[in-house]
Amino acid sequence: MARYVVQLAFDGDPRRLAARPAHREHLRALHEEGRLVKAGPWADDSGALHVYEVADEEELREILRRDPYTAVNVVVLLKEWAPIL
Template identity: 50%
Template sequence: MWIVELAFGAEPERLAARPAHRELLGKLHAAGTVRMAGPLADDSGAVIVLDTADPQEVLRNDPYFSTPGVTVVSVREWHPIVS
């Protein structure tokens, strides 16, 4: 699994792109690729947990990750011990 950490800026493009991004997250969740996702409580960023061999494929296929106001802070492999 992978943890993707995002940071958000104030650019209006981010909010305009968010509905399509959330729709795609829903489809990826139904397919089992996105295990969980959501914004941080202060809306300064978000965390996405992916169950995939190639997290970069998810990042490449969602334009949200290259939208002004969205910064991918880290993509880290994760080995959960309970789920």
């Protein structure tokens, strides 16, 4: 399994707020499956950070393709992470 960090940036597009309930349901399901470790917005609501545990980048990209936020272009960074603690 590999860990990936995904950073989101919000630009005020009202489509994001419309997509938020479906996005959060998507995240809840991934967390229940054990593929999403942590997720949450920055305190100033300018974006968010998600930490995934998946087999590989291909699996993560498929997860992101199904995320309702992908349609409103909020993903800005996808990086494999190698935590030491």
